[in-house]
Amino acid sequence: MKRAFFAVVTVLIGAAVVAGSVLLLGNAQAEPAVLVATVVGTAKTDKGEVPHATVALSIYPQRSASVPGPEHGPGVGIESTDWPFYWPSTTIQLPANSLITMTVLQYDGSTTVWNDYFAEVHGTVDGTAVYNGKVQDKIEADNVAHTFTLHQYPESTQPELFVSVPMLAVANNAKNEANGYPKPQEITFSFMTGDPGEYIWNCEDPCGDGYVDFGGVMSERGWMSGTVTVV
Ligand SMILES: [Cu+2]
Incomplete structure (x- = not known):
């Protein structure tokens, strides 16, 4: 009787551990x-007049x-919560066959990119982005805080969509303002979407931990990775 009782308890504990892990891991990657991008009107582009939408x-x-x-x-396994993140969401929805203008307020300091390619602007309308009002096609590799790099899933048959824009860092010794963050860098860039598809960005x-x-x-x-759905 006692043995049967312990056997049942052991199975129940096992079930609780599995259920708990599923909940924890599921929640961690929720x-x-x-x-949703805001359609603000239309824009004249190479592909004619198309809807124009913005994302902040x-x-x-x-x-x-x-x-x-x-x-x-x-x-799981990361102790401190002092990690950078994109806000207010990393799950983005864009209209198809439209001009998208993204504006990013960047409040973080620099970590040098490993590959200079990601210090360059790729896939935007004219291969440039606007940094605090100044048009540039790249920034210094050691002045990159993060990148917004939008791409296909591997083996995708969807319309090609690749955009990569380096996010200019604020000085690492910049003073915080009343909101607890330094004055941000403002980065604006535009790109065209094609037909509907599911993408990842x-x-x-290197702003995380672990290997390099x-x-x-x-x-x-919710932090440095997300999805883009073109609808
Ligand atoms: Cu980052």
Whole structure:
């Protein structure tokens, strides 16, 4: 009788551990609420007059009283919550066959990119981005805080979509303002979407931990990685 009781308890504990792990891991990679691009009118492009939509994002170096940050933690095995994240969401929805203008307020300091390719602007309308009002096709590799790098899933048969824009860092010794963050860099860039498809984006600047700092938040939804759905 006693043995049967312990056997049942052991099985129940096992079931609870599995259920708990599923909940924890599922929650850790839960998709944040969808951020839908705002259609603001039309734009004249190479492909004629198309819908024009805007997306506004910010990049914060860590959570704070003024910016709560992602709902779930920065991942299993990562202790500190002082990790950077895109805000208010990493789950983005864009209209198909449209001109998209993204504006990013970037509040974080620099970590040098491993590959200079990601210090260059790729895939935007004229291969440039606007940094605090100045048009540039690249920035200094050691002045990159993060990148917004949008690409296909491997083996995809979807319309080609690749955009990579380096996010200019604020000085590492910049003073914080009242909101607890330094004055941000403003980065604006535009690109065209094609037909509907599912894409993924992530940061290519080593801002996480683990192997060459490419682990942790670098692959975490809600932090440095997300999806783009073109509808
Ligand atoms: Cu990053």
